[in-house]
Amino acid sequence: MRNRVVITGLGVAAPNAVGIPSFLDAIKAGRSGITFLPELAELKFSCQIGGIPPVTDSIKQQYFTELQLRQLTSSGVIYGVIAGLEAWQNAGLPVASDKPDWTSGIVFGTGLLGIDKLRESIYKVDAGQVRRLGSTVVVQTMASGVSAYLGGIIGTGNQLTANSSACATGTEALLLAYERIANGHAKRMLAGSCSDHGPYIWGGFDAMRVMPYQFNDSPERASRPLSATASGFVPGSGAGALVVESLETALARNAPIYAEILGGHLNSGGQRGGGSMTAPNAVAVKRCIQKAMEDAAIKPDDIDVIDGHLTATIKDAAEVTAWCDALGRKGADFPYINSLKSMVGHCLSAAGSIECVAAVLELNEGFIYPSINCEDLHSDILSLIASHKIPQQLIKKKINIIAKANFGFGDVNACVILKKFQS
Incomplete structure (x- = not known):
């Protein structure tokens, strides 16, 4: 055990x-x-x-x-x-x-x-x-x-x-x-x-x-x-x-x-199926998210917030698409999603750890931090999820489960499932 x-x-x-x-x-x-x-x-x-x-x-x-x-x-x-x-x-x-x-x-x-x-x-x-x-x-x-x-x-x-x-x-x-x-x-x-x-x-x-x-x-x-x-x-x-x-x-x-850490998954897209040194393999991203949920023994509906990788490039819409496909959730049913990079930029090899700290604080303190600078949401993203699921102001809300993921140069993926601690 x-x-x-x-x-x-x-x-x-x-x-x-x-x-x-x-x-x-x-x-x-x-x-x-x-x-x-x-x-x-x-x-x-x-x-x-x-x-x-x-x-x-x-x-x-x-x-x-x-x-x-x-x-x-x-x-x-x-x-x-x-x-x-x-x-x-x-x-x-x-x-x-x-x-x-x-x-x-x-x-x-x-x-x-x-x-x-x-x-x-x-x-x-x-x-x-x-x-x-x-x-x-x-x-x-x-x-x-x-x-x-x-x-x-x-x-x-x-x-x-x-x-x-x-x-x-x-x-x-x-x-x-x-x-x-x-x-x-x-x-x-x-x-x-x-x-x-x-x-x-x-x-x-x-x-x-x-x-x-x-x-x-x-x-x-x-x-x-x-x-x-x-x-x-x-x-x-x-x-x-x-x-x-x-x-x-x-x-x-x-x-x-x-x-509490419930589980997670690491994988690579092998730079196949549309993946490359700089672009993720969409199938591998979806698989990483789904395998993380499987390891954590949770269902897609259990996820309250996605703390995304979301780098402010043309790949943002592709990432949101991958989340929709992996969770089978769209529109108003989609979880809240935010990006710390809107405030700190892309901290490269430090990005995941800084963003994990932010996600843990959201869980522990009961809030969802805003994604700033997205007052003009991308139309491809709006076609997938409801606009209010991308918070542009602080939301005070009890959160039970956050999915935190990062997708890296070289077609590598990591997703961890974090939960509000309950004894």
């Missing part, structure tokens, strides 16, 4: 807020974190806006020593450690003392990590200055750098790893942690993901012309999922983290319980 698995801690560094209290206020208010970035204009980017978490020096000093801050230049490591440690503290968990905590582990994913540090290293190596690289280059550039950094601080002795599945990374990390606990291989896991910001991360997407250029003078209006005037995703960055724990250990230590 599988263990019941719950979420007992949350942490976040998002473009519109850092820390759970501020993030909760921001998503309820529909506050955008997208700003104009002069550096991108100077480098002649078409899209000169983006989402960067407002991490102040005082916030950094809560999590790092002065020596660590002098050594760290990777924004992804900084975001990941802040979110991860906030989640661990939020769960009321101690750090290990003189021996590893064999029952706790970490799965913390990323895409590209420490690219600014890597660029600096390349220049120094090419100049014959290898000895001036410093001692932190490896931890700031390897994919498992954040999980290793957090593992050393917390003292976890169970599985410590990193995953990388493009935009699906964060949701995949949550499901990998869930499976480890459900199968009895760990008592608790810190799950999350992070993404660096800046021109070396975002330049490739600008070259692909998948980011908007029409809103450089009005950045808060730029990220427009579900809108008829959506013209590409706005790049973002940050980190999200969740402490995932067996219900038994959570109850034993009287931990706060934000939500």
Whole structure:
């Protein structure tokens, strides 16, 4: 028999807020974190806006020593450690003392990590200055750098790893942690993901012309999922983290319980059947959603809210179509659906974890956050679902079940089913 698995801690560094209290206020208010970035204009980017978490020096000093801050230049490591440690503290968990905590582990994913540090290293190596690289280059550039950094601080002795599945990374990390606990291989896991910001991360997407250029003078209006005037995703960055724990250990230590994970599914479309490196296989997306419901032992009618991937590209309508087909629900019968990317942009490998944190807050606090910038809903979407199912203002409402999904570059899919905790 599988263990019941719950979420007992949350942490976040998002473009519109850092820390759970501020993030909760921001998503309820529909506050955008997208700003104009002069550096991108100077480098002649078409899209000169983006989402960067407002991490102040005082916030950094809560999590790092002065020596660590002098050594760290990777924004992804900084975001990941802040979110991860906030989640661990939020769960009321101690750090290990003189021996590893064999029952706790970490799965913390990323895409590209420490690219600014890597660029600096390349220049120094090419100049014959290898000895001036410093001692932190490896931890700031390897994919498992954040999980290793957090593992050393917390003292976890169970599985410590990193995953990388493009935009699906964060949701995949949550499901990998869930499976480890459900199968009895760990008592608790810190799950999350992070993404660096800046021109070396975002330049490739600008070259692909998948980011908007029409809103450089009005950045808060730029990220427009579900809108008829959506013209590409706005790049973002940050980190999200969740402490995932067996219900038994959570109850034993009287931990706060934000939500229960009922199950989920991971798959790939194999870049077949219309799927490609940049486009999802519709059959695989539908299958991922349906297999997630099957694993969670729920029916389509049980889903109250869909926290979508919805990137503000031409694929938004295709995603809504996939949800309609998978659930067999349309029009006014369709669940509510929203997109956090309207406020924070597309945080790439951090997207899933930040959005999972938002979904858990919706369940725990009883609200549906608004999808901003979609006052002109796309006609193809309106032909499928009723307009009031896309909230443009905060809705205060008790929610029982949320389906959270992300569909990533490379035709990879992840869907997790989250439930309001009931003993």
